[in-house]
Amino acid sequence: MTKSISDLEEIARKCRVEIVKMVHRAQAGHPGGSLSEIDLLAALYATRMRVRPDEPKWGDRDLFILSKGHASPGMYSILAEMGFISHEDLKSYRVLGGICQGHVDMKWCPGVDFSAGSLGMGLSFGMGCATAARLDGSDRRAFVMIGDGEMQEGSVWEAAMAAAHHELGNLKVILDRNRIQNDDFCEVQMRMFDIPAKWKAFGWNVKEIDGHNMTEVMEGLDFLEAPENCNGPSILIAHTIKGAGISYMENNPSFHGAAPNDEQFHQAMIELGEVEA
Amino acid sequence: MTRMAATRDGYGQALLDLAGNEKVVVLEADLGKSTKSLHFRKAYPDRTISCGIGEQNMLLVGAGMAASGYIPFASTFAIFTERAFEQMRNGIARPNLAVHLCGSHGGTHTGTDGSSAQSIEDLAIFRTLPNVVVMHPCDDVSTRVLTMQLPALGTPSYMRTARNKTPVLYDGREDEIKIGKGIILTEGNDVAIVACGVLVSESLKAAESLKAEGIHATVVDMHTLKPIDGELIDTIATRCGALVTAEDHNVIGGLGSAVAEHLVANIFAPLEMVGVPDRFGESGQADEMLEVMQISAHYIALAAKKAISRK
Numbered sequence: 101m102t103k104s105i106s107d108l109e110e111i112a113r114k115c116r117v118e119i120v121k122m123v124h125r126a127q128a129g130h131p132g133g134s135l136s137e138i139d140l141l142a143a144l145y146a147t148r149m150r151v152r153p154d155e156p157k158w159g160d161r162d163l164f165i166l167s168k169g170h171a172s173p174g175m176y177s178i179l180a181e182m183g184f185i186s187h188e189d190l191k192s193y194r195v196l197g198g199i200c201q202g203h204v205d206m207k208w209c210p211g212v213d214f215s216a217g218s219l220g221m222g223l224s225f226g227m228g229c230a231t232a233a234r235l236d237g238s239d240r241r242a243f244v245m246i247g248d249g250e251m252q253e254g255s256v257w258e259a260a261m262a263a264a265h266h267e268l269g270n271l272k273v274i275l276d277r278n279r280i281q282n283d284d285f286c287e288v289q290m291r292m293f294d295i296p297a298k299w300k301a302f303g304w305n306v307k308e309i310d311g312h313n314m315t316e317v318m319e320g321l322d323f324l325e326a327p328e329n330c331n332g333p334s335i336l337i338a339h340t341i342k343g344a345g346i347s348y349m350e351n352n353p354s355f356h357g358a359a360p361n362d363e364q365f366h367q368a369m370i371e372l373g374e375v376e377a
Numbered sequence: 378m379t380r381m382a383a384t385r386d387g388y389g390q391a392l393l394d395l396a397g398n399e400k401v402v403v404l405e406a407d408l409g410k411s412t413k414s415l416h417f418r419k420a421y422p423d424r425t426i427s428c429g430i431g432e433q434n435m436l437l438v439g440a441g442m443a444a445s446g447y448i449p450f451a452s453t454f455a456i457f458t459e460r461a462f463e464q465m466r467n468g469i470a471r472p473n474l475a476v477h478l479c480g481s482h483g484g485t486h487t488g489t490d491g492s493s494a495q496s497i498e499d500l501a502i503f504r505t506l507p508n509v510v511v512m513h514p515c516d517d518v519s520t521r522v523l524t525m526q527l528p529a530l531g532t533p534s535y536m537r538t539a540r541n542k543t544p545v546l547y548d549g550r551e552d553e554i555k556i557g558k559g560i561i562l563t564e565g566n567d568v569a570i571v572a573c574g575v576l577v578s579e580s581l582k583a584a585e586s587l588k589a590e591g592i593h594a595t596v597v598d599m600h601t602l603k604p605i606d607g608e609l610i611d612t613i614a615t616r617c618g619a620l621v622t623a624e625d626h627n628v629i630g631g632l633g634s635a636v637a638e639h640l641v642a643n644i645f646a647p648l649e650m651v652g653v654p655d656r657f658g659e660s661g662q663a664d665e666m667l668e669v670m671q672i673s674a675h676y677i678a679l680a681a682k683k684a685i686s687r688k
Contacts, residue, residue, distance in 0.1 A: 205472075215467070218463060224441070228439060229441040229442075232445030235402070235447070236445070255431075255437075258428075262434050262438070265427075266426070
């Protein structure tokens with residue numbers, strides 16, 4: 101089923117509503133990075149991922165690895181939208197016994213392919229999945245989303261070097277370049293200089309897009325899938341805004357890992373068009 | 378004359394023996410020549426993944442492959458497994474993905490490279506991880522047999538092997554070796570010596586010297602530290618009434634601790650723990666290191682007498 105740009109924007113809007121509801125309900129969690137990634141996840145899941153929501157462990161599925169596993173509300177919201185889990189399940193976020201663990205966990209939640217939460221791990225895991233797919237002779241792909249602050253973990257570069265060495269054309273990375281990490285802006289915490297040049301120097305195919313412009317997002321996903329970019333690993337550097345869609349969260353390091361209060365929640369629902377002002 | 382061999386050679390042989398299982402893959406971090414996975418690499422290059430000198434990446438590549446239905450065997454020096462501890466913890470043990478990690482050149486017995494290469498804490502740290510089986514076999518035969526049992530395990534594992542040759546004990550006795558089951562090598566009723574790895578043969582030497590003094594020792598090869606064979610500990614503690622543990626590992630956290638943890642919760646018996654006395658090593662020959670660290674047969678025999686005196 102073909103999705104129009106406006107269809108995808110609506111999916112992302114609905115996911116944003118769920119993200120804010122989840123962190124507000126739990127009074128904990130990570131809204132900023134969930135909101136920055138969600139346009140990318142909406143387009144990826146709704147138009148590219150070869151998955152079966154009613155058969156989440158289907159062997160020839162594409163894999164999605166959320167390496168920035170704390171941005172789990174974003175992933176849970178799209179999994180609900182796709183039908184892997186129910187919208188009722190979203191209420192279990194950070195609740196004892198709930199399938200929506202604080203950080204995405206493959207043992208708890210259908211549709212989650214990697215137990216993340218510790219930064220710098222997902223790309224290596226994705227490399228393992230991509231290597232296994234190649235050995236199997238399968239055309240399944242491993243999509244990995246990493247964060248920009250996460251690139252400060254040295255293990256990311258171990259994986260980047262190894263994936264290029266092994267020419268893993270079925271490994272596709274999306275970088276959520278939202279410019280903010282836990283304590284402050286990335287530029288303050290640890291400058292990363294020329295990020296596209298770094299990945300190119302490691303042997304990757306690289307493209308930059310605006311991660312909130314759905315037309316550009318679709319072009320970026322086309323780039324990841326293009327046959328000429330399947331000679332080795334590819335990365336889509338998506339420039340995003342932390343907290344995108346909620347005015348007081350945007351570009352605000354305070355909302356990396358903090359929940360809105362009741363008043364802020366109400367305002368967010370107004371901004372997302374869920375309630376009238 | 379006793380055949381001498383290194384446990385790492387048993388590991389390398391086991392990988393070859395397992396190759397008939399097409400799901401078995403080997404992961405290397407530039408030390409295949411040393412850990413002995415190179416034989417598999419030469420025979421099955423398509424199923425061998427070079428991860429360069431990058432242990433953290435290697436372990437999680439293994440996790441991704443295990444999640445995709447493969448049975449990864451990853452190896453490096455024991456000391457370098459430690460830098461990927463959190464990968465083992467969060468990416469392998471927590472989701473219970475059956476990646477099998479082998480750390481070779483463990484312990485001070487590894488010798489002249491000195492303290493930077495002498496892992497004396499690997500068994501302790503991996504023992505703390507839920508779902509992970511921890512082993513330290515004493516000869517090439519048991520290493521091969523235990524490694525070959527790993528695909529059926531279905532959970533992650535850590536196995537320490539050693540660089541240098543030690544006496545081979547199990548030629549023709551392959552059937553006795555099972556993950557999680559300690560093996561009684563010699564029987565006596567005065568004291569029980571529970572050892573692993575390179576100190577198993579030292580313990581047998583200690584038992585010989587004790588015998589000359591009229592002291593009869595049971596010696597157990599406790600190749601699996603986790604899950605520890607509690608039933609066997611109960612049996613020998615009841616029979617002998619005093620125990621000694623012996624390991625080329627920090628006396629904190631390894632085999633001695635595993636046995637002590639079981640004893641205090643189940644049965645009373647004095648226990649003396651022979652191990653590296655909470656210090657780092659130095660360059661020296663393997664036999665010299667056992668003396669410097671006070672873990673050779675002589676010290677095991679002394680500990681046995683002390684344990685008996687505490688009955």
